[in-house]
Amino acid sequence: MPPKSDTDLTLLPAHVLHEKILRGETTSSEITARIFENIERRDRKLKAYLLLMRDEAFRTAEEVDRNVKAGGRIPPLAGIPLALKDNLCVTGTETTCSSKILKGFIAPYDATVVERLRAAGSVFVGKTNLDEFAMGSSTENSAFGPTHNPWDISRAPGGSSGGSAAAVTAGEAILALGSDTGGSIRQPAAFCGIVGLKPTYGRVSRYGLVAFASSLDQIGPLTRDVTDCALLMNVIGGHDPRDSTSAEVECPDFTQSLRTDVKGLRIGVPREYFQEGIDPEVVESIKTAVRVLEDLGAERVDISLPHYGYALAVYYIVAPAEASSNLARYDGVKYGFRYPERDNLIEMYAKTKSAGFGPEVKRRIMLGTFALSSGYYDAYYLKAQKVRTLIKNDFEKAFEHCDLVVTPTAPTPAFKLGEKVDDPLQMYLSDVFTLSVNLTGLPGMVVPCGLSSNRLPIGLQIIGRAFDEETLFRTAYTFEQNTDHHKQVPDFSKIETA
Amino acid sequence: MRITREVIEHVAKLSRLSFKEKELEGFISQLNEILQYVEKLNELDTSDVPPTSHMFFTKTPMREDRVREEPSPIDRILENAPQREDNFFIVPRVIE
DSSP, rough: OOOOOSSSSGGSSSHHHHHHHHHSSSOOHHHHHHHHHHHHHHHHHHHEEEEEEEHHHHHHHHHHHHHHHTOOOOOOOTTOOEETTTTBOOOOSBOOOGGGGGGGBOSSSSHHHHHHHHHOOOOEEEEEEOOOGGSSSSSTOOOOOOOOOOTBBOOOOSSSTTHHHHHHHTTSEEEEEEEEESTTTHHHHHHOEEEEEOOOTBBBOOBBOOSSSSSTOOEEEEEEEEHHHHHHHHBSOOOTTTTTTTTOOOOOOOGGGOOOOTTTTEEEEEGGGTTTSSHHHHHHHHHHHEEEHTTTEEEEEEOOTTTGGGGHHHHHHHHHHHHHHHHOOSSSSSOOOOOOOSSHHHHHHHHHHHSSSSSHHHHHHHHHHHSTTOOOOIIIHHHHHHHHHHHHHHHHHHHTOOOOOEEESSSSOOOBSSSSOOOOHHHHHHHTHHHHHHHHHHHHEEEEEEEOOSEEEEEEEEOOOOOOOHHHHHHHHHHHHTOOOOOOOGGGGTTTTO | OOOOOOOOOOHHHHHHHHHHHHHHHHHHHHHHHHHHHOOOOOGGGOTTTTOSSSSSOOOOOOOOOOOOOSOHHHHHHHTTTTTTETTTEEEOOOOO
């Protein structure tokens, strides 16, 4: 079916659609209808969504259209279809975290980000697929089956926010929210060729985000371009008294940072990030991106992050330790699934957890419980926390010499589904470049910076100082405005069903 | 250090997880592989390094202690209970 407007509305960024809505060239209802048509045609193969919120979506769209018609002012993201990762609570809507243990759980409240987006007129399309409890790098750990990469359906979209990334890429949403504990927004953004941001820890409220690892989790945007990312951050960022780790730091208007100017910015390139095991095409794309920024007036600085090689080991103690504690609450008493065991409470817990959690979640609960258990705590958990300090110090020292750090996002472009599922350590290694950013709490943004020879996207990761997303926006915007990488789209004919 | 079956069984008990024999075998080798990788942290001398648990944590924020006039969320919360009676969660008998 050809699109009804001249241009395919579903592939435009939100800020362009906003202008079109204001000029009366389209309506929120039309955009929403096109998005749901794409879902009908494409999602049987992609499986980005776990749940669609069609009725609510059209109700919101019609309300926005009425406001526009009545001459009212609408916020920048009003009427724009947005997908929510299924670990974000929406009142009255099932929130599963792609786990059997939460099947049937109806959220009794809105996450703060959902509440803010609702007030901004967002059209919620539905809930997207993820690795169970956001633990994974491919969405293959979902209890409801994997999501496929729109660029090549035999490949993973990345994870854990793979459903959100695939939806934005395939025109099944204009914007999406994901969460990032070790790279779960940035790696899928890179694999799908879109923009992703993990904000500074504390920048976005985690209230209503189902907890995985509480000292690492952050909610963030997945968008078509940098401008949309700034607009979405303007809605979701800022202090929230309902999250005790929410930072009481002023949240600027991020669109003010969207200017094409990197003159004098010092870009740190860590030598440790370009060692063995990285796909040569990824290395080439990142180096080219750095040259583009240098040509635009930025200054390249070679830096060293000597403890980079220990981040993965630290992460795989800290994150499972926090997860094992957070996931203790799924005991079959308060919500979700309960194994029908009537006689013994302890047995009921064990049978519920064993039947309700998938293998990766169990692996991490075991690993975390071990690292926190008596006799092993000092050797593993405490040791990991100390090395976490060394990693933090590395970045602090680096930022004395540069204003931002650029690195690859993942060692390779999207890998094949099934390629790493039986080898947990190999799967973990796909997050080797993104983890330190969570361990240090710093903000990290990913922008498309090229396609591989077999047409798979490659993403540039830009890391900034704490609460300095503005420099990330400025750099990413300058890069985007001087390149065409963000305009590339997959061949949709391959993912459409009649 | 190699983690023995005994330790794994103890951790499973602490985690309230039960495994079939084949699953347990798999976990023993996978957890050992991961922990072997993690051993590399011991290359670093951290005797004088303080631990980091949170990056920017300063103090626990306090809120005013006051009664809020809003409808009780009890029903909305209990709607998700696998088994309930009145305002209670029902669980298997705990005390004989």
